[in-house]
Amino acid sequence: MQSSERRYVLERPLEETVLYEKVERRIARVTLNRPEKHNALYPPDQFNELARKVNMAVEDPEVKVIVLRGNGPSFCSGDDLNLAPYDTYGGAPGQKPPQRLRVQAVLGWLNGLYRTLLYCPKPIIAQCHGWTIGVGLALVMCCDLAIAAESARFSQRQQRVGFSGLSMGWQMIQLLTLGYKRMREWQLTGRTIDARTAREWGVVNVVVPDQQLEEETMRWARAVALNPADGLVIAKTHTLLMLDLLGVPGQFEAGALGYALFTNLKWDDEEYNFLKMRNQLGLREAFAQRDRLWAELGFE
DSSP states (O other), rough: OGGGGGHHHHHHHHSSSSSEEEEETTTTEEEEOOOGGGGGOOOTHHHHHHHHHHHHHHHHHHHEEEEESSSOOOSOOOOOSSSSSHHTTOOOOEEEEEOHHHHHHHHHHHTTTTTHHOOOOOOOEEEEEEEEHHHHHHHHHSSSSSEETTOOEEOOOOGTTTTTTTOOTTTHEEEEHHHHHHHHHHHHOOOOHHHHHHHHHSSSSSEEOOGGHHHHHHHHHHHHHOHHHHHHHHHHHHHHHHHHHHHTTTTHHHHHHHHHHHHTTTOOTOOOOHHHHHHHHHHHHHHHHHHHHTTTTOOO
């Protein structure tokens, strides 16, 4: 089902929500372009569009390295939660889709986007500023390198809608990046960390003043591009084989099954039901009310 047929539609044509440009002969840049939404990703259309733009760089024999960034105040604030779940599966209000459709759809998205990034045969550098939340954080972890502005903030607040530690489709790469205890800390609290902490945790490679972010990212991209094109693809493919041997691709199937189970979640009466409160209060107030509960315990 195309986005134009849905109850909620994008504010610009789909192809304009993700931009592609070849900034130098050896460097391509893919830019998330929904600045008024902090580059929230609209599933599945925008997931597919992002994968398509990355593949444009893959298919260009001149391009050696890809930079992934976001226009506006943030890198990526996660999923666009204005989209109702039934819309995503082509359903209608009050009609619960069969679980097989959920599994098939989510597996398609995860394979289409996360696998495209993580298994891209060419190195990808994430250029992070502002907010990076949920799916946005998954994008960063699927990239080979990440450069962050000092003002950047990284969060797993998406966990607080009831996921409770479930990371769909990026559990293994998160484990390899953070280690078990740190991964579970972040998943179970959904806390927000600053750029320096993200550097300490291994989420990003370097932190620079905001005004130097683009220059520093391009410096790293040019350094990567000094390597021979054949060497980069061979070495990346070798690295991906190591991920295969560690069982990383299983995270995609696990994510699809995990989501199907999540949709059957039951809340006790005293528990904060984000989905219910979103319908009663609206998205913004539901977020604010939810996060106040965590802030009272010292978890921003």
